Amino acid sequence: MNKDELERLKGGDQGLFAELVRDHHRALVALVTPIVGASEAEEVVQNAWLKAYKAIAGFEERAQIRTWLGRIAINEAKMQLRQRKRELLFSDWGHQDQNSDPLASRFAEDGHWQDPPSDWHVDSPDSLLMGEQLANCLERLLTEMPDNQRSILEMRDTSGLPFEEICNELSISASNARVLLHRARTQLYKLVDHYQETGEC
C-alpha cells in the first residue's frame, strides 16, 4: 500500500479497507484460534475489524499494519476470554524433551546430520509456501500443531510481534517460548523440505 492509499485508508475509504480485510483476515483468524478456539475465532476477528476500522485514523505508519491488526485481534481475544470467565491455559508449556524435536530423526547419534536438508529452489521468498498442494498440507499441519506452538508461530512470524511482548501476553518464560517457536518452525521446515525434495507432502 503506497502513501496516498494509506492516507485514503486512514480517511475511512471502505474500498481500501475491504482490501485490507482480504489480505489479513485469514491470518488474524489463525492468530486468535489457539487462544479462543476455532468456534469463536471468527466472531473475535469480526469485532477486531470493527475496532480497527474505528481506530484506523490513528494508525502510525512506522508500524507494520499486520502487527497493528494483530494486537487489536489479540486484545479482542483476551476480552472474549474474560467475558466467558475463561483463562488462557495452554497445556504442555514446560515440555522440553529433545526427542520431540521435529528434526531429531535427521541427526546421527553424534549430533551431526544423517539426513541433511535438501537444496530448495525458490524464485522469491514469498512464493515458497504458495503452491496449491503445499498450501493444503500447510493448513493441515497448522490445524494439528499444538495450540501453544501455533500461537507463538502466528504471533512472532505471521504478525511480527516482539518476542518480549509475546512472553508477556502468554505469561511464559523466554526459554519456553524459544523451544515452542523452534518446534513450530522446524515442523514447517520439515514439511517444505520434503515437498522440495519429492514434490509431495
Place this chain on the structure above:
Amino acid sequence: MLSCREVVIDTDQLLDGELNWRRRLSVKLHLLICHNCRRYVRQLKKLIVAIPYMHRRATDEEVSRVMTRIHSQGKPDS
C-alpha cells in the same frame, strides 16, 4: 566444536540476534566448515520471510461479512 544439532537449535536465536558473543562465535565457526548447516540457516531465513504469506486471502463472502458489519456499526473515530 558444536554439533549440527546444537547449531540447528541455536539458529532461531542467532537470526534474532539473541545469542551471546561466545555462543555466536561457536555457531559461526561451525558454519564456516559445515555446508549442511549453512544450507539449513539460509533456508530457514527464507522460510521465516515466507511465513507471513502462508495464509490465503479471504474470500468475497468473508470480506463482505466484515464490511456489512462495518457499514451498519462502524464509524471512524475522529
